Amino acid sequence: MTRLLVLHGPNLNRLGLRETDIYGTLTLDQINDRLRQYAAAKGISVHPVQSNHEGELIDQLHHAQTTYQGVVFNPAGYTHTSVALRDAVAAIDLPVVEVHLSNISGREDFRRVSLIAPVCAGQISGFGWRSYLLGIEAVLGCLHEG
Amino acid sequence: MTRLLVLHGPNLNRLGLRETDIYGTLTLDQINDRLRQYAAAKGISVHPVQSNHEGELIDQLHHAQTTYQGVVFNPAGYTHTSVALRDAVAAIDLPVVEVHLSNISGREDFRRVSLIAPVCAGQISGFGWRSYLLGIEAVLGCLHEG
């Protein structure tokens, strides 16, 4: 059975509580529930983890190598500043898809470039919680293509 | 019945003929066939158009307003240089999703920033022909959310 890690970066535990015009009104728990249902309907499983700690996110990516077949990763605020997370993605041999709730190309200048996306399979941004659904589909596509 | 425009930008008529390591081995006709089948299975229709002419792409976007419910748009080489196409997307009231076959964040510097994405609903890049499938799903998600 295909198992995917859904890795949520910093501050995503605050979803639905603040800045709902940017990130939407769903809480992280509600999003995770929807992702689990969606996965179950497809016969796969998703395992959401959230951390505000860059080091913890690196550890999770390393750990994913032996536990999951792919990763849907929202690096949030670390997207634009973390070479270490980029290296962590490059250091594992799994399809990793970067997702964002908001359309980062239309926000502040410093959010326009991702340090991590170049070593991911691809990037999806702008579709709210549905970005995760598309991310799951994208990882499955990568696995399917081999 | 939901009707979507799939708008292919410059040089995509050469897909499968050159640079297959970057863009894949499928021809544009083969991709379009797969998109039509995928759409039919969902009970919607997709209408692929390709042009190498920036002006023609603008005309098509304007025309879409009265003919389609959404657009999946691969601006290809115009992604990084065309303010006019950006303005064309902003000048219509439809969900437009920007898609790319290759992971543009991992290529030449001049391909990293899209002038068009900020006025689209969102952006998807890096999944080969499947980027279009994800683009269709993303447009449908936008329509569903209202």
Place this chain on the structure above:
Amino acid sequence: MTRLLVLHGPNLNRLGLRETDIYGTLTLDQINDRLRQYAAAKGISVHPVQSNHEGELIDQLHHAQTTYQGVVFNPAGYTHTSVALRDAVAAIDLPVVEVHLSNISGREDFRRVSLIAPVCAGQISGFGWRSYLLGIEAVLGCLHEG
């Protein structure tokens, strides 16, 4: 009788339909009517042409050499990206005045610099449809000064 070309660039055929807070509520036809009336009252004629095609705009500028005494030109989205249009203005021997409906200096960074204005007689921006009226007056001033 003095004959002026009024050349409208990309997306201006959508005036009055979208983004009316930026560009105003008049349609292109309404603006053209006002310009024709204004010209008639002054005993000159204006000839509006609109195209979304960069190449067509270049052709029109070349053609103007033998047909008109001056040009009022709104390059719209091509203002900031087209060396080819700049060269087209430089390649004819007519007064060309660049006009913009919105105050481009107060919008996105990429709209602040015009590649075309340096080879025009001058530039007028920010006065809505009246920018065209001022443009006509400016071309007439150039012709008057010799």
Place this chain on the structure above:
Amino acid sequence: MTRLLVLHGPNLNRLGLRETDIYGTLTLDQINDRLRQYAAAKGISVHPVQSNHEGELIDQLHHAQTTYQGVVFNPAGYTHTSVALRDAVAAIDLPVVEVHLSNISGREDFRRVSLIAPVCAGQISGFGWRSYLLGIEAVLGCLHEG
């Protein structure tokens, strides 16, 4: 009766005496006379003031609030360096139109961007002393539109 301030920035008192290839051969007095005649013919009045002092120009703009209905402003060398003048324009509730004798987009790099234009109604450059005439018309257009 509509009263407009015509505010001339630094060094414009030297018009017609030096660099006549760039700025023309008319002296400031000659230009002011033409503007007064033009205004009289339209049934309005214009009131020219020139100063080389940034602070004096700020004072004049503040003073304009209670004395004039609009301002035609040539900030000359302060155009590109003065945040204080920008703030002064923003601090009054009158239409202010920025004008330049020369086509500043075609000169040295440091003259290409105006700090002041973004908070003006619009900008006119390149038409010699006629830029002021167009500026008067532009202010009147703003007043007419409300």
Place this chain on the structure above:
Amino acid sequence: MTRLLVLHGPNLNRLGLRETDIYGTLTLDQINDRLRQYAAAKGISVHPVQSNHEGELIDQLHHAQTTYQGVVFNPAGYTHTSVALRDAVAAIDLPVVEVHLSNISGREDFRRVSLIAPVCAGQISGFGWRSYLLGIEAVLGCLHEG
């Protein structure tokens, strides 16, 4: 009773031990004691927390939402590099005031711009341990104004 979090960022546990010409000779404990005394005299309480971990600082900010009425925050070395901390400040609904012991505008170039200050209520820098006192006053001012 008003309760404020005083959040100290990385390396501030080394205060008074090294680089005393830049940061002063007081240890963090000595500063915290002075802040507690100052607060007590005003009838409020301050609660100092120090961490070298970016993730821990994010957690503390989130936690502050339900425990404190405001935050005095010295992000130290994270000031200039952490989008994640910026997002954490934006994700809570409390007045946060950024403080620095040294005058960061007069040090290395990379210390001149703060990624976090734009989403804080304001910034205070350069007054040594007294920056914290001013920070407390500033938070109280924000609370007072409502």
Place this chain on the structure above:
Amino acid sequence: MTRLLVLHGPNLNRLGLRETDIYGTLTLDQINDRLRQYAAAKGISVHPVQSNHEGELIDQLHHAQTTYQGVVFNPAGYTHTSVALRDAVAAIDLPVVEVHLSNISGREDFRRVSLIAPVCAGQISGFGWRSYLLGIEAVLGCLHEG
């Protein structure tokens, strides 16, 4: 008795009249009154001066050397452009604290860097008229520390 100069830069004479969402609704006179009361309660005196003239502000700073024990200085629009004011602060031997009503780090790019702050004792921004109160406290702290 401690005497402080409170030096207000360009356009601050317009406080409370325009852009009240940015700068607040108090007029400069009202702010000065509050500062005088605050000072009187502490047994010191403050002496407010406002000028739109850069040269006048320089003169005032020079003059302060022999008349005051410290300066609270809001350079407003000159903050970002005036090397001359920077040199004036460096040319006197008094604690000078730079203050701003608005949070300048969160506004236009050109407002983010202060040329003057590096030679001041420190900088305070974002707390409206209370920034001046904090500035007075900061100057007193500097005097107290010796």
Place this chain on the structure above:
Amino acid sequence: MTRLLVLHGPNLNRLGLRETDIYGTLTLDQINDRLRQYAAAKGISVHPVQSNHEGELIDQLHHAQTTYQGVVFNPAGYTHTSVALRDAVAAIDLPVVEVHLSNISGREDFRRVSLIAPVCAGQISGFGWRSYLLGIEAVLGCLHEG
């Protein structure tokens, strides 16, 4: 028999009519005649095409794949702005040599870098109409080397 496409970009139809100090006094027809004669003397044929339309130039490059053995290409004003033309050159399997009449390295800054040259066999600039002759020789050299 070796057949070469000579592809002329925007505004080259105006050669000999304007800016003759930069581009020379020969018209495009005269240049084409000389190229045909030169080619005939070598036992090959050249086929000149000119267009002001970026899309048409892309179409011509695609078409060249099946019709010609090589391309001499003067992209003129599109040299510096067109990623789409770059991609078109990369999308065909023919030697393409970029030529310029003027020495573009000695003109305006924006003309110094070519987006297209990196995917061409090489670049020749500065020798007037003879740049085309050298371009023909260069393409023949590429074909000869295999």
Place this chain on the structure above:
Amino acid sequence: MTRLLVLHGPNLNRLGLRETDIYGTLTLDQINDRLRQYAAAKGISVHPVQSNHEGELIDQLHHAQTTYQGVVFNPAGYTHTSVALRDAVAAIDLPVVEVHLSNISGREDFRRVSLIAPVCAGQISGFGWRSYLLGIEAVLGCLHEG
């Protein structure tokens, strides 16, 4: 007996498992063993610590002050982004030598500049696991020179 901390930054626990063309085929344990043997032969001891957590690395550096005589530090992905680690090195009074397995000057642009090296004794890069050996020698040289 001289005791040195060998501090390994993020992702170095993955050495030998991925990207072996860049970082070599030895695992971190194998490298540490070699370092311990090398140290033992010289009559000193080395104590390797690895962490993916920026905060943990800061804590280790602080801790080193009282436990070790010097530090060989490979900050890996934090090299280019961490002001906090720079400040941590500056906050202790020990010779710290920055080492890198790969030649960082020959890789991506963002890896070329180290924020940390300026406050270290020096930097060594490009010699694979032997960079650590050289780092040990360099620290010993610093200690020897006093």
Place this chain on the structure above:
Amino acid sequence: MTRLLVLHGPNLNRLGLRETDIYGTLTLDQINDRLRQYAAAKGISVHPVQSNHEGELIDQLHHAQTTYQGVVFNPAGYTHTSVALRDAVAAIDLPVVEVHLSNISGREDFRRVSLIAPVCAGQISGFGWRSYLLGIEAVLGCLHEG
């Protein structure tokens, strides 16, 4: 008899009072005395003027046209920021030599480029009060050469 204006810019009235390590220990009066003696010995006269007001400096330059044969000008802090002073120098027909007490190329980055020097006859910097002597010689050389 040759008459030269020696124009001192902002803060130079504070010479000898502060920052004597950079600017020397002579007061402005002492320097002016030395210049007058030096001039008298050469049979010419120098007329020193100092102002902290940019506008006043512009006025003085304009005034010099009809009163002096040349100008030795130390624009001090306005050197790097004043387009208006540059235009004032360009607006008169006299040799103007820019001088600086300190070696501005070796100080802060923002002091390295002069906006004014390009329109002066030349620039002299770094020789303390002797820079003025050299400036007088340089102006005389210009007058001598015609």
Place this chain on the structure above:
Amino acid sequence: MTRLLVLHGPNLNRLGLRETDIYGTLTLDQINDRLRQYAAAKGISVHPVQSNHEGELIDQLHHAQTTYQGVVFNPAGYTHTSVALRDAVAAIDLPVVEVHLSNISGREDFRRVSLIAPVCAGQISGFGWRSYLLGIEAVLGCLHEG
């Protein structure tokens, strides 16, 4: 008889020995032989000189003025860094054509701009040893045109 200097810059004496994928397999002697044969067949003579010394290359260019009718110059690594060589080319009155074996526009960023080309007649790059042949033809064309 027409005599041309063929001036080879630094490291070209190593041609054919290393980096043959970039520069080709011919040695410098072999290239020079081909150039001499080509010249002889045209009834002219070429005189190859190679030096790794910038000063020697300058001397050679100066010397060429009285000895040769034109120069084919490959400045190699000095292309991008030598203002002195640029000045040397500008200091002689001969047609100088810059040539490069490799297509420098498609290599490292620092190789993209030539400091020397703007003062040459033109530039040819990318055709291996044949770039020299084209260079000879280009110089002859310049001489022929007068």
Place this chain on the structure above:
Amino acid sequence: MTRLLVLHGPNLNRLGLRETDIYGTLTLDQINDRLRQYAAAKGISVHPVQSNHEGELIDQLHHAQTTYQGVVFNPAGYTHTSVALRDAVAAIDLPVVEVHLSNISGREDFRRVSLIAPVCAGQISGFGWRSYLLGIEAVLGCLHEG
């Protein structure tokens, strides 16, 4: 017997005579003596050469190919400006290690990036004359690894 070239770049013949706080008090002869002794003790030989001439350094590197097994190279002031030296290192097939006496990352901005290091085996900086010792060890390591 292993023979290494130790190549000293410009101004290193002045070591110990000036700027001893940056470069140390040893003269070049003293350093060379220490290196020869160190080498002798290891059973290898080192051959120091110093030149202020860029071309001579290039010649020496070329010559090293047939005479030495490796190079320890301190390019000194040419480190940051010489593409020609970079190409010379790339043009030989020997391990070259770049060394610096001072910690170049902590000095002026223009010293932070090396043009030469990317084509060397690696770089060592900051350890005074011991940088050469480490450089010898590093070259030997490269030779040992094969």
Place this chain on the structure above:
Amino acid sequence: MTRLLVLHGPNLNRLGLRETDIYGTLTLDQINDRLRQYAAAKGISVHPVQSNHEGELIDQLHHAQTTYQGVVFNPAGYTHTSVALRDAVAAIDLPVVEVHLSNISGREDFRRVSLIAPVCAGQISGFGWRSYLLGIEAVLGCLHEG
């Protein structure tokens, strides 16, 4: 007797032969004669040396330490590119004054900044051959001041 080295950089041996509008019509010999006469009249001696070789200029500067009391140095094209010459000036303990015939601040961008001037006593530019006279005076002033 005071002895000064007058060191002329690259291409100055071509003075008076080309580009006389920029550099004047005097040959280097004529300038040197005038300098010798000027020096003789003052009871000092000047010793002119010219070289196109950067390394030779460095050698000359080193040699000057033991032979001359000061240096007037025109680095010409090396001014803007040579860190090695900068270091050579810093490596000797003599007053060195940088001089330029032309006003380098008013020429191409790459001539505006001098790498060498920051370590010289000062800089003089724009006065043709008289810049050398002023340079001699400046060196004497430095010697006089001690």
